[in-house]
Amino acid sequence: MGGSVSCCFSPAESPKIHRRQVELDECLITTTEDVSEDTGTYLQHISDRELPDELEANPSDHPRASTLFLNKSQTDVREKRKSNYMNHVSPGPLTKKYSSCSTIFLDDSTVSQPNLKSTIKCVSLAIYYHIKNRDSNRSLDIFDEKKHPLSREKVPDDYSVVDPEHKLIYRFIRTLFSSAQLTAECAIVTLVYLERLLTYAEIDICPCNWKRIVLGAVLLASKVWDDQAVWNVDYCQILKDITVEDMNEMERHFLELLQFNINVPASVYAKYYFDLRSLADDNNLNFPLEPLSNKRAKKLEAISRLCEDKYKDMSKYLMRRSVSADNLVGVRNSQAILS
Incomplete structure (x- = not known):
């Protein structure tokens, strides 16, 4: 997070290198305790700090905690299934492709x-359930669209x-991802980041603040994830009526x-990915499938x-290190006996 990225007032375009055009329609930092004595005071990483008790089960920090959006969606999924059962509604023709003995779909x-495209649809659906099944309307002025409008329209x-x-x-x-060429x-x-904000700040995403909360999360995620991040001033070309000062x-x-x-x-990222796939499956949002070809x-x-070759080489290397360590221990034991 460079200061030159997060607070940009230059009208020039960002230093983002040329990427391949993204077509939507086609489509850990760890710390160690082995600190040398001459390095001075050990600075604790943010991920090593003790979190308050109420944040220990925060799904955005802990891989075993269930994601908030999946919990929010289950109410609607259960009601829909119950309604279909009570009204004897037929599921209709199968639209999802399934693998068979002759064809494998991937x-x-x-x-x-x-x-x-599928990931953005799933993330949008997760935010939709957050808004629809919110507990209350807690918000902050900085995210209120009435007080900080994104356009000149009333x-x-x-x-x-x-x-x-x-x-x-x-x-x-x-629109944000297409214009800024952001990745899935x-x-x-x-x-x-959105769910972390809702938990840490104890607010709800609701009709009056969802656009600004999503925009803030996109701004931050693009700078943390991408090596060549989009400057805030570039988003002014997408949302033409918002100012750089407001975004900063x-x-x-x-x-x-x-x-x-x-x-x-990485464990938290993987959990969100697979929970988004579960959300898509519950809402019949099918990922594009293609038959497995000979080439693929x-x-x-x-x-x-x-x-497999890499794992074999790694196993041989670890085995050699283990044998060397055993030999070293044997030599030291022999020296101790002789002395």
Whole structure:
């Protein structure tokens, strides 16, 4: 997080290098205790600090805690299933493709390379359930769209009571990711920061603040995840009526409310990815599937062999180290006996 990135007032475009064009329609920092004596005082990492008791089960920090959005969605999923059962509603024709003896279907989404369009849809749906099944309307002025509008258009009088549809949330996030050329991994980190904010600040995401909270999470996630981050001034070309000063202020508040904890462990990231897939499955949001071709099967086989060779080399290396350590212990025991 460089200061030159988070507080930018230059009208020039960002130093982001040329990337391949992202087409939406196609599509741990750890610390060790082995500190040398001459390094001075040991500075504790944010991830090593003790969290308050009420934050110990925060899903954005702990891999075993259930994600908030999945819990929020289960109420609707159970009611829908119960309604279908009571009314004897037929599930209808199967739209999802299933593998068979002759054909194997695979999607192009993995935990390390998620499908961009499907991931944004799932994140939008998670935010939708957060808003729909919120406990209350706790908010902060910095995220209130009436007090800090994102455009010059008049904010409707019912802006704080009408829940946005899933499509509206998806279009807003898709516009940000398409214009800034952000990745699917960044969308998952955005959701992690969003849920961390709701827990740490003890607020709710609701109709009056969801756009600014999502924007703040995207700003932060893009800078933490991408090596060549988008400057705040670049978002002014997407949201043409918002000022850089407003975004800088919102970003500072966002960081303070997160207690500057921007660490996302790999285990937490993986948990959010698979919970988003579960959410998609519960809501019939199918990831694009393609039959396994001979070319792709050979590629997967080559990757598998490469990983297997690496593990074999690692096992041999560890075995040699173990034998060397045993020999060293034997020599020292012999010297002790002779002395």
